[in-house]
Amino acid sequence: MATGLFSHPDCNLHDMGDWHPECPGRLQAIEDQLIASRIEPLLVHEEAPMVDEAELLRVHRAEHVEFIRALAPDAGYAEIDADTRMNPYSWRAAMRAAGAAVAATDAVLDGRYDNAFCSVRPPGHHAEPGRAMGFCLFNNVAIAARHALEARGLSRVAIIDFDVHHGNGTEVAFAGDERVLMCSFFQHPFYPYSGGEPLASNMVNVPLAARTNGATMREAVELMWIPALEAFRPEMIFVSAGFDAHREDDLGGLGLVEADYEWLTAQICAIAKRxxxxxxxxxxEGGYNLSALGRSVASHLKVLTEA
Structure with missing residues (x-):
């Protein structure tokens, strides 16, 4: 089998302004690096479908879905908060991003791929059941995880989040749900200023101080994530793959490099195999220095294609 790469041209049309770091160039930077690193031929490309709205409602309140649909402008921009805007294509892009996550879940569970990566935007892990924020409209990973549990009959899934920002939306969606174990690290204190105290016992939160390097991160993962994952024995693993903890990314203050993402992915794959x-x-999810983002995703996918 192989690694599936799910994406769609609609994801490039979502735009929040020339000044905004969450820009269409992110996906092109990833594609360019996958070609340059000779990983692209090892991937099977699939176009992401539009998500069924019933899938959104597994995580998000109906009024939130209607708010996002109604807010999408016919021209220009519609502002959700100081960081998050919609243009005329944002609704379709968000529906494709969530659709990619669900389609990838089905493809992996059906045995078409060993694993999959969704190269999509807008990202999702800050989106709470009733609120869009932090560049995120719908919570792609949460929607996919809930699909695996409720539509595909899995009993236990793990969510790994290694973005520099805490995945507050995912934590709110699953806090107290014994079918889900969420393991994350993130810079703290830092936007969105949550996660320092876990909301429930199924959350393994690892706050990291600014300038934390890869060696310290690895030690924390080995001490806190791995034992929890071993005890939980997940039937599937979802990853909120943010690469803004890279030392070259100005939107964060951590000190990771490509080798750290390669190591993290290897740990995830080892648990998944077991x-x-x-x-x-x-x-x-995140990653806003385009060069560092492309290189880091290539490192991530290198391990996935070899798993």
């Missing part, structure tokens, strides 16, 4: 038949679905 308990989840190798099943991993990874979705792009």
């Amino acid at each position: 308990y989840a038949k190798g099943r991993v679905v990874s979705c792009l």
Whole structure:
């Protein structure tokens, strides 16, 4: 089998302004680096479908979905908060991003791929059941995880989040749900100023101080994530793959490099092989230095294609 790469041209049309770091060039930077690193031929490309709205409602309140739909402008921009805007294409892009996560989940569970990566935008992990924020409209990973549990009959799934920002939306969606174990690290204190105290016992939160390097991160993962994942024995692993903890990314203050993302992915794949038949679905979250983003995703996918 192979690694699936799910994306769609609609994801490039979402735009929040020339000044905004969450820009269409992110996906092109990833594609360019995958070609340059000779990983692209090892991937099977699939176009992401539009998500069924019933899938959105597994995580998001109906009024939130209607708010996002109604807010989409016919021209120009509509502002959600100081960081988050919509243009006329944002609704379709968000529906494709969530659709990619669900389609990738089905493809991996059906045995078409060993694992999959969703190269999509807008990202998702800050989106709470009733609120869009932090560049995020719908929570792609949460929607996919809930699909695996409620539509595909899995009993236990793990969510790994290694973005520099805490995945507050995912934590709110699953706090107290014993079917889900969420393991994350993030810079703290830092936007969105949450996660320092976990909301429930199924959250393994690892706050890291600014300028934390890869060696310290690895030690924390080995001490806190791995034992929890071993005890939980997930049947599938979802990854909120943010690459803004890279030392070259100005939107964060951590000190990771490509080798750290390669190591992290290897740990995730090892747990997946042991308990989840190798099943991993990874979705792009942050990463705003275009060169560092492309290199880091290539490192991530290198391990996935070899798993």
